[in-house]
Amino acid sequence: MNAPVTVQTPIYLDYLSTTPVDPRVVEAMKQCLSTEGIFGNPASRSHVFGWKAEEAVENARNQVAEMINADPREIVWTSGATESDNLAIKGVAHFYHKKGKHIVTSKIEHKAVLDTCRQLEREGYEVTYLDPNENGLTTPEMVQDALRDDTILVSIMHANNEIGVVNDVAGIGEACRNAGVLLHVDAAQGAGKVPLDMEHMKIDLLSMSAHKMYGPKGIGALYVRRKPRVRLEAQMHGGGHERGMRSGTLATHQLVGFGEAARIAREGMSAEAERLAALRHRFWAAIEDMPEVYINGDREQRLPGALNVSFAFVEGESLIMSLRDLAISSGSACTSASLEPSYVLRALGLNDEMAHSSLRFSFGRFTTEAEVDHAAQCVRHAVEKLRELSPLWDMYQDGVDLNTIEWATH
Amino acid sequence: MAYSDKVIDHYENPRNVGKMDEADENVGTGMVGAPACGDVMRLQIQVSDDGIIEDAKFKTYGCGSAIASSSLLTEWVKGRNLDEAAAIKNTEIAQELSLPPVKIHCSVLAEDAIKAAVKNYRDKRDS
Numbered sequence: 001m002n003a004p005v006t007v008q009t010p011i012y013l014d015y016l017s018t019t020p021v022d023p024r025v026v027e028a029m030k031q032c033l034s035t036e037g038i039f040g041n042p043a044s045r046s047h048v049f050g051w052k053a054e055e056a057v058e059n060a061r062n063q064v065a066e067m068i069n070a071d072p073r074e075i076v077w078t079s080g081a082t083e084s085d086n087l088a089i090k091g092v093a094h095f096y097h098k099k100g101k102h103i104v105t106s107k108i109e110h111k112a113v114l115d116t117c118r119q120l121e122r123e124g125y126e127v128t129y130l131d132p133n134e135n136g137l138t139t140p141e142m143v144q145d146a147l148r149d150d151t152i153l154v155s156i157m158h159a160n161n162e163i164g165v166v167n168d169v170a171g172i173g174e175a176c177r178n179a180g181v182l183l184h185v186d187a188a189q190g191a192g193k194v195p196l197d198m199e200h201m202k203i204d205l206l207s208m209s210a211h212k213m214y215g216p217k218g219i220g221a222l223y224v225r226r227k228p229r230v231r232l233e234a235q236m237h238g239g240g241h242e243r244g245m246r247s248g249t250l251a252t253h254q255l256v257g258f259g260e261a262a263r264i265a266r267e268g269m270s271a272e273a274e275r276l277a278a279l280r281h282r283f284w285a286a287i288e289d290m291p292e293v294y295i296n297g298d299r300e301q302r303l304p305g306a307l308n309v310s311f312a313f314v315e316g317e318s319l320i321m322s323l324r325d326l327a328i329s330s331g332s333a334c335t336s337a338s339l340e341p342s343y344v345l346r347a348l349g350l351n352d353e354m355a356h357s358s359l360r361f362s363f364g365r366f367t368t369e370a371e372v373d374h375a376a377q378c379v380r381h382a383v384e385k386l387r388e389l390s391p392l393w394d395m396y397q398d399g400v401d402l403n404t405i406e407w408a409t410h
Numbered sequence: 411m412a413y414s415d416k417v418i419d420h421y422e423n424p425r426n427v428g429k430m431d432e433a434d435e436n437v438g439t440g441m442v443g444a445p446a447c448g449d450v451m452r453l454q455i456q457v458s459d460d461g462i463i464e465d466a467k468f469k470t471y472g473c474g475s476a477i478a479s480s481s482l483l484t485e486w487v488k489g490r491n492l493d494e495a496a497a498i499k500n501t502e503i504a505q506e507l508s509l510p511p512v513k514i515h516c517s518v519l520a521e522d523a524i525k526a527a528v529k530n531y532r533d534k535r536d537s
């Protein structure tokens with residue numbers, strides 16, 4: 001028996017929602033605030049305050065570019081991945097509309113991509129929404145089969161925000177490049193966690209967000225390829241910053257924070273990935289012997305620290321309620337006003353009750369083994385308690401097939 | 411979402427959890443809801459020969475408010491006669507538990523459950 005390790009609760013296991021800012025990032029950001037700091041406007045050309053700010057901004061641009069092995073001139077600062085997605089998809093669609101009006105994406109993209117595509121449909125574009133396979137992956141073959149002569153853009157996410165699976169974006173890039181179609185990748189979840197290499201991957205546009213990788217909220221970037229050159233119609237006008245692609249005074253402290261976060265992520269990536277994968281395996285090992293517990297999404301091709309699990313016969317919201325020691329999110333949207341289960345899990349082919357019974361656990365830089373052990377214990381306890389309360393569990397144990405029952409849906 | 415203290419109390423210490431023999435002629439069973447909608451309630455009542463509910467048991471698959479609604483209901487129906495029990499309104503449950511608007515359907519489900527249990531008992535007796 002090990003000596004009991006005390007952990008502080010609640011335990012934060014929601015790193016896919018957002019991450020705390022790394023203390024080293026905070027330090028870097030502080031240098032850009034206050035009267036003694038680098039507070040100047042990076043666009044000011046006539047004095048040292050502006051020059052210093054510009055230097056800080058360009059240093060950050062290098063750091064972000066290095067993380068994805070790109071040229072710093074290919075980095076466009078934005079307010080976050082949502083804006084990057086909007087700029088990439090609308091920007092390409094509007095610029096290349098004479099070439100075609102067809103876009104390919106998947107059903108489990110982030111809402112920033114899906115809602116943007118919906119908007120383009122209202123503007124007369126046609127969008128194909130691919131069904132992922134049962135493991136949640138969109139494959140190069142699926143993309144290839146959906147391409148048409150009038151396809152101008154494919155937008156497929158790198159890592160999925162609910163189930164954590166990682167797509168073969170390199171393979172998808174090959175398929176797109178061969179067909180002369182641009183590829184946009186929403187890498188909000190994967191950037192800084194798993195390797196991305198713009199020199200070798202045929203990705204034309206890549207969205208990133210600082211707050212998913214221990215940087216501050218409110219800052220992101222869009223990678224825009226220079227060779228072969230990708231053109232965009234700007235969505236934000238006013239001054240022509242960022243080579244005309246995104247106007248607006250640059251938020252020096254924010255993007256210096258992003259740059260530092262990117263540096264830390266790149267330097268520690270493989271060690272951190274290994275550590276997080278070990279935590280994830282440890283957590284799963286502690287709960288996998290429970291009956292009727294399933295991992296959602298591909299087991300191998302996934303972010304190191306992310307796990308989405310369905311606990312049959314218990315309902316997600318009540319499970320979260322009994323896991324007050326844990327800060328996690330429910331795969332089901334039950335906590336909102338809508339009673340619809342997650343569209344991502346539904347697209348994987350999960351039935352409603354399994355989609356309702358899912359939880360997303362995401363481990364990160366500050367998660368410890370003791371926290372993981374405590375979390376697993378809490379989960380076991382809560383699931384057992386709720387199954388004792390569940391008529392569905394009773395029926396399952398009595399050998400009743402729940403699919404044969406005619407439920408009165410309400 | 412913030413739950414009321416009463417919801418949390420019933421959720422953490424649910425009253426009258428259990429299962430009765432459905433085949434027993436003194437037992438009425440009401441099962442309402444659907445897994446696809448995220449809640450299923452099974453409410454059972456044991457009725458004396460003079461029509462008084464002597465005991466009640468429930469099991470619920472659903473959110474905390476659904477569990478609390480059914481737990482509260484089992485407390486309320488005990489000792490009542492069948493007509494009184496079937497007359498319990500969802501608004502009384504919602505008020506007692508301070509349910510927010512998005513959780514009103516949980517109290518509706520509880521009302522449906524007691525009505526279904528009473529009907530099941532009466533159907534059994536009549537046949």
